[in-house]
Amino acid sequence: MSGHGDGHIVAHRPFPAAATVELGKPQLRENLRNATHTIRDKRLRLVAERDDWEELRASGARIKDGVLARLPELLDQFTEAATAAGAVVHRAADAEQACAIVTDLVRATGETEVLKVKSMATQEIALNEALTAAGIEPVETDLAELIVQLAGDTPSHILVPAIHYNRAQIRDIFARQMPGVDLSTLTDDPPALAEAARRHLRQKFLTARVAVSGANFAVAETGSLVVVESEGNGRMCLTLPETLISVVGIEKLVPNFQDLAVFLELLPRSSTGERMNPYTTVWSGVTPGDGPQQVHIVLLDNGRSAVRDDPVGRQALRCIRCSACLNVCPVYERVGGHAYGSVYPGPIGAILSPQLTGQAAGANRTLPYASTLCGACFDACPVRINIPELLIHLRQTGPKPAGERAAMRAAAQVMRSPRRYRSALRSLRWAAAPLRWTNRRGRLRRLPWPLSGWTASRDAPLPPGASFRQWWADR
Amino acid sequence: MRIALFLTCVNDAMFPATGQAVVRILERLGHTVEFPAAQTCCGQMHANSGYRDEAVPMVRHFADTFAPYQAIVAPSGSCVAMVRDAYPRLWPAAAPVAARTYELSELLVDVLGVTDLGAYFPHRVTYHPTCHGLRMLRLGDRPQRLLREVEGLELVELPEAEECCGFGGTFAVKNSGVSSAMLADKCAAIGDTGAEYLAAADNSCLLHIGGGLSREGAGSKPVHYAEILANQKGAG
Amino acid sequence: MSGAEGGGEAGDAATGRPVADASADEQLELLTDRLVDYRATVGRCDRAGLPDALAAVLAESTRVVVPADLPAGWLTSHPGEVIRDQAEQPLALPDLDAAGVRVVTGAAVAIAETGTIILDAGDHQGRRALTLVPDHHVCVVFADQVVGSVPAALRRLPDPRRPLTLISGPSATSDIELQRVEGVHGPRRLAVLLVVEPPEGGGVVR
Numbered sequence: 001m002s003g004h005g006d007g008h009i010v011a012h013r014p015f016p017a018a019a020t021v022e023l024g025k026p027q028l029r030e031n032l033r034n035a036t037h038t039i040r041d042k043r044l045r046l047v048a049e050r051d052d053w054e055e056l057r058a059s060g061a062r063i064k065d066g067v068l069a070r071l072p073e074l075l076d077q078f079t080e081a082a083t084a085a086g087a088v089v090h091r092a093a094d095a096e097q098a099c100a101i102v103t104d105l106v107r108a109t110g111e112t113e114v115l116k117v118k119s120m121a122t123q124e125i126a127l128n129e130a131l132t133a134a135g136i137e138p139v140e141t142d143l144a145e146l147i148v149q150l151a152g153d154t155p156s157h158i159l160v161p162a163i164h165y166n167r168a169q170i171r172d173i174f175a176r177q178m179p180g181v182d183l184s185t186l187t188d189d190p191p192a193l194a195e196a197a198r199r200h201l202r203q204k205f206l207t208a209r210v211a212v213s214g215a216n217f218a219v220a221e222t223g224s225l226v227v228v229e230s231e232g233n234g235r236m237c238l239t240l241p242e243t244l245i246s247v248v249g250i251e252k253l254v255p256n257f258q259d260l261a262v263f264l265e266l267l268p269r270s271s272t273g274e275r276m277n278p279y280t281t282v283w284s285g286v287t288p289g290d291g292p293q294q295v296h297i298v299l300l301d302n303g304r305s306a307v308r309d310d311p312v313g314r315q316a317l318r319c320i321r322c323s324a325c326l327n328v329c330p331v332y333e334r335v336g337g338h339a340y341g342s343v344y345p346g347p348i349g350a351i352l353s354p355q356l357t358g359q360a361a362g363a364n365r366t367l368p369y370a371s372t373l374c375g376a377c378f379d380a381c382p383v384r385i386n387i388p389e390l391l392i393h394l395r396q397t398g399p400k401p402a403g404e405r406a407a408m409r410a411a412a413q414v415m416r417s418p419r420r421y422r423s424a425l426r427s428l429r430w431a432a433a434p435l436r437w438t439n440r441r442g443r444l445r446r447l448p449w450p451l452s453g454w455t456a457s458r459d460a461p462l463p464p465g466a467s468f469r470q471w472w473a474d475r
Numbered sequence: 476m477r478i479a480l481f482l483t484c485v486n487d488a489m490f491p492a493t494g495q496a497v498v499r500i501l502e503r504l505g506h507t508v509e510f511p512a513a514q515t516c517c518g519q520m521h522a523n524s525g526y527r528d529e530a531v532p533m534v535r536h537f538a539d540t541f542a543p544y545q546a547i548v549a550p551s552g553s554c555v556a557m558v559r560d561a562y563p564r565l566w567p568a569a570a571p572v573a574a575r576t577y578e579l580s581e582l583l584v585d586v587l588g589v590t591d592l593g594a595y596f597p598h599r600v601t602y603h604p605t606c607h608g609l610r611m612l613r614l615g616d617r618p619q620r621l622l623r624e625v626e627g628l629e630l631v632e633l634p635e636a637e638e639c640c641g642f643g644g645t646f647a648v649k650n651s652g653v654s655s656a657m658l659a660d661k662c663a664a665i666g667d668t669g670a671e672y673l674a675a676a677d678n679s680c681l682l683h684i685g686g687g688l689s690r691e692g693a694g695s696k697p698v699h700y701a702e703i704l705a706n707q708k709g710a711g
Numbered sequence: 712m713s714g715a716e717g718g719g720e721a722g723d724a725a726t727g728r729p730v731a732d733a734s735a736d737e738q739l740e741l742l743t744d745r746l747v748d749y750r751a752t753v754g755r756c757d758r759a760g761l762p763d764a765l766a767a768v769l770a771e772s773t774r775v776v777v778p779a780d781l782p783a784g785w786l787t788s789h790p791g792e793v794i795r796d797q798a799e800q801p802l803a804l805p806d807l808d809a810a811g812v813r814v815v816t817g818a819a820v821a822i823a824e825t826g827t828i829i830l831d832a833g834d835h836q837g838r839r840a841l842t843l844v845p846d847h848h849v850c851v852v853f854a855d856q857v858v859g860s861v862p863a864a865l866r867r868l869p870d871p872r873r874p875l876t877l878i879s880g881p882s883a884t885s886d887i888e889l890q891r892v893e894g895v896h897g898p899r900r901l902a903v904l905l906v907v908e909p910p911e912g913g914g915v916v917r
Contacts, residue, residue, distance in 0.1 A: 039885075160889060261864075458647075
């Protein structure tokens with residue numbers, strides 16, 4: 001068995017408790033609703049444009065499954081190709097190792113500030129905290145990550161980490177926290193806010209010597225890394241500094257460039273609802289006279305090999321972090337990303353976090369239950385991860401309360417025997433009979449624990465006087 | 476055709492009228508309906524809650540009970556989805572019986588080829604497509620096609636109809652806060668239609684939504700669409 | 712470059728779709744539509760008209776920066792100063808960042824369906840910083856560089872190991888309420904000049 005992962009992927013509060021806190025924020029819910037519905041509609045329009053969308057999804061799933069089947073071999077191939085192209089490839093088994101490698105590399109440059117391109121892998125391993133502890137200041141350059149960093153908050157969405165803020169709240173954050181911001185021109189108009197971010201970061205881009213990125217894809221055949229982005233902060237960080245350090249999950253591999261084409265078609269339509277994102281950068285090691293001359297790649301495991309060991313759970317590693325599943329999820333829409341306690345929220349987070357860490361970590365065992373199994377996530381997933389199936393798989397393999405287990409076993413004993421089932425139906429009616437007599441509405445407003453959660457917001461009906469089978473027998 | 480009714484345990488205990496409606500509809504069309512008395516529960520709650528070992532005997536019991544029948548019909552998108560989608564994985568020998576199991580609208584539209592059942596229901600009705608019927612069975616608009624043929628019935632569009640109601644089996648209890656928030660939005664959307672009845676293909680979801688509508692004192696009442704289809708002029 | 716896992720087949724997912732079968736004219740129309748959709752400005756000229764068309768796009772420019780190998784013939788109608796970025800003496804970043812700088816480059820491939828221009832640091836494109844730091848990028852694309860789909864474009868690249876930049880419109884963000892705002896860190900203005908030979912043609916294409 002391979003080791004489990006650690007970092008910002010461990011929920012410290014059970015999901016129901018964390019969700020209750022978030023449910024108490026009406027502004028949050030309104031922001032989430034507006035944003036998720038905007039992006040949903042865009043995605044649907046752009047996906048409908050492609051009459052071969054289902055074939056594309058199937059191709060994406062097949063390519064990723066192939067990668068997972070021969071992952072060790074492809075990692076070696078990638079390492080060899082990237083090394084030949086002038087990159088230095090490192091391997092990190094877990095979050096702690098990855099942070100140590102990056103910290104040492106930055107220290108070796110003598111710099112005390114690094115620019116960062118939005119990266120889920122570095123969020124996952126808590127790199128910013130590790131760098132800060134080592135006296136190195138990480139500066140997030142993606143607009144949303146910058147908002148979250150200035151607010152002293154944590155991301156709440158994979159693609160749009162500041163989705164929980166509206167424009168007025170962002171204006172407030174900039175006004176209070178952005179050094180040197182020009183309050184006279186700072187309105188809550190999104191272009192004005194984007195302009196403020198441009199001015200704030202421009203000098204940093206032009207003078208930075210070290211940048212840290214993740215990668216959306218890694219091409220095994222050529223040793224290339226790919227970053228898909230919109231704002232150009234990625235291009236700035238990937239092009240202008242002397243040293244570039246990229247932290248890349250080992251599942252990011254694709255075998256070759258033609259396979260990459262499939263994902264460049266799937267990802268933008270699924271994530272931002274665009275035919276193509278404004279900028280994609282692909283680099284292979286070092287190019288003399290163009291871009292960083294010191295290129296490091298940290299290949300991160302952090303529980304991925306353990307996920308790969310599970311034949312059912314493995315499909316979660318197909319994920320390309322598009323966040324389409326978050327945007328269509330009715331649970332995410334009500335509570336937002338913070339309720340999941342991991343940098344991977346929403347449906348994909350509910351399966352990925354407990355798989356990476358093992359279900360014993362923190363409160364991650366509660367995440368597979370944060371779903372009605374409505375299936376909207378599976379329909380939206382560009383690589384056909386059957387999220388409902390995986391949620392059930394994790395419920396199957398995870399720990400369960402003893403009382404629940406006993407009740408479920410007892411119910412199963414009843415249901416496998418027609419005789420016991422019939423007598424249970426009769427008992428139910430007898431038990432309800434006095435209630436029916438006194439309750440003319442036929443509805444109960446309060447049930448005892450553990451069903452009290454039900455009657456918190458809904459009435460419960462009383463069983464009718466006769467079951468169907470009684471009627472059938474009497475016909 | 477000899478058709479076996481798989482009523483489902485929830486309907487047997489709580490919603491006998493839905494089963495009676497299915498019997499009336501099929502007999503009116505000239506078919507013979509049988510109710511295999513040995514039937515119990517499809518095992519969905521166990522399987523979906525992570526109790527696979529407990530669910531498998533129920534799957535086997537279902538397969539044994541319904542093996543003799545050519546066609547099996549159930550008035551529940553969710554239970555049929557369990558049978559058709561999960562049974563072959565849980566117990567592969569159940570696959571042939573699972574493949575012959577239909578949700579009511581599939582049996583009527585696809586197998587029997589009828590949409591007009593001569594029903595009468597002079598009310599304003601809106602339809603909520605429940606998740607498993609929508610996304611696992613791909614029922615599409617089959618139930619609405621049946622409802623559109625009902626004399627006197629005014630079918631009104633439910634805003635954001637495809638959004639989950641928040642039931643989700645044990646989810647409604649384990650995550651009752653989120654479930655209630657989803658339910659509140661569903662009830663508001665139903666309220667916006669001004670419909671007298673909310674129809675659906677699953678009494679479990681209707682139990683949840685109906686509980687919310689009742690608590691709010693809303694004007695809409697939940698009803699399984701089979702009961703609408705069974706209703707005829709002069710039948711009250 | 713096809714992989715063992717059916718990558719080649721997957722990469723051909725686009726074939727059989729209208730865009731792959733579209734005529735060259737239809738592809739140019741589609742590319743234009745997509746670029747305009749991204750708020751890029753799109754002009755069209757023939758080979759002989761390129762210098763005049765470029766001069767018109769560059770009118771009122773204070774500083775024009777070009778890669779070392781940009782053909783001198785492209786800029787014969789532009790009256791202003793043209794600065795070449797030489798490998799042995801590359802322009803400093805503050806020079807590229809100065810107000811009013813416009814950069815003119817060629818491209819490697821353009822994708823009609825997605826309105827994407829691919830730069831591969833090959834002929835007439837220069838190093839990556841050149842098309843990144845100046846606020847206004849003018850890109851010359853020849854009709855025979857336009858392909859229908861993403862897979863077709865990646866197949867056309869002579870060497871994918873070169874540094875690649877895929878550009879689909881100007882820099883943008885959707886980070887505030889998921890509303891698209893154009894112009895953040897990358898060039899805020901993208902002008903594309905499509906060079907199309909008239910049907911009777913006969914002239915030298917490049």
